[in-house]
Amino acid sequence: MKKVEAIIRHFKLEDVKTALAEQGIQGMTISEVRGFGRQKGHTEMYRGTEYTVDFVPKVKIEVIVRNEDVAKTVSTIMRTAQTGQIGDGKIFVISLDEAVRIRTGETGVDAV
């Protein structure tokens, strides 16, 4: 059981979600995040005052998958979220100790 965390561009979210669903991945959590990697921030100008925006807005997707689905999930996200430009984001795979479904108390892979 792993957590696949991907930071992607806003406008790729719909493509990624649809492609993952087609691969049989059920459920995901998303959040709006800000950060920076190699893509530099930009400057904004308000009434002549310039502000540097270092943290670029992105969307973070979190999906919990069985070990055997990790490769499929990562490749699906990579394929659909890619534009080839700097700023496409990153994917992280993280080991997961436990998962619990609150309603029933099921644990492990059954809870996902």
Next chain:
Amino acid sequence: MRFVRQGLITCIAAIVLVSSAGRLVAFQEEETVAKEAAAPPAAIDKGDNAWMLVSSALVLMMTAPGLALFYSGLVRKKNVLGVMMQCLFLMGLMSVIWALYGYSLSFGGSPKDKPEDSAWIGTGEYLFMQNVQPELVGSEVVYPTEGTLPRLTHMLFQGMFFIITPGLICGAFAERMKFSTMVVFSILWGTLVYCPLCHWVWDNGILTFGSPRAVFGGMNTGALDFAGGTVVHISSGASALICCLVMGKRLGYLQDPMPPHNLTYTVIGATMLWVGWFGFNAGSALNAGGLASTAFTATHFAAAAGTLTWPLMEWITHGKPTVLGACSGAVAGLVCITPASGFVQPMPALLMGAVAGVVCYLSVAKMKPKFGYDDSLDAFGVHGVGGTLGAVLTGVFATKQATDYAISGGNSLGILEGGSLLVPQIIAAGITWGYAVVVTFVLLKVLDLSMGLRVSQQEEVQGLDYSQHGEEGYIFL
């Protein structure tokens, strides 16, 4: 401090000018008193009254939601309610003062040329709405009138100006002033600055155009101010400058980023101001005749031109026209045309709006950073600078062709048509500047010693929403 010192010198000079004018005026008054015999009050015109009631509502809408949205979008999230509350609370506070005594101090005294009435302040004739409210005489309910309007309507319309003027100043001390001190300041400022100024300019006082009381050193100090270039915009803009100088900068100013937290509010607010300004300016005709159309046209054209020139300046200097620039340009055009709106033709109105967009842009984007004062939302940069520009340009472009004959008397007005209006316009703007600067400075110093002007550093970091009101604008639930 340099500003303060220069301001003080200007003011002292202005006061000396004004007080010597007062003495001269006394002679003139005696000659002109007997001229006008008491005319029977004009009947109420339903068309005029309908337009003026609508205009009154439009002007109220300028304060909130107009100004409230315009300003609150420009502050940081933690202060959004603080700014909205200042606008909303002033709608209540200033209305109560207006009802109790403000209207009387501003407009009390009729007929307008009684020698015993002061050129400096209104009489107690309308205290507590006496002689304003209707009363039953015989079998008829009689409404006191002002022109073709019930005096109630005139009182309401003028009262809406009394609300928005201190509201404009809030832009200068946003994000750091104690709410309690802001309330006391607004009461005192309204009473001591707005009411006298309003009387001077619009109620046969020392700056009223065509008034025998408006004389200084044999020179006419009567200035044309159609809808509040001096009374509203110079007074609030000059006071705003003093506020940000006396109060000091926000914590972290020019070090921490302080971008507007929601420009969509600001766009909605600015466009509501534009619409509300039709009531403000065209309503200042005080009737629904051609003069209102002149003012409406000038207002719209100036706003339109300002909307283009401010972002155009940004486009040229920084490569992109900004939305905030378009909003600011519209307001700058509206401010500038306010004193001139009932006196200029459409083409000069376009020009005035265009010039205002450029000049106010320079004052906000170039002059402010150069001197380093923290006029947080540019109340001085737009209203002080734009209002002064408008007052002066009125002396250039005002024409007898565009205004009522009753106002011009067929005489040339602006220097473009050979009139002599420019000098009195500059004098009136100077007197307004001086008076507003001195009184605001004294008020702030007294309040600083007694109540304190600013919230504590901890409260400022926390934000005014929670520290002053115990609430948050945006809640995660």
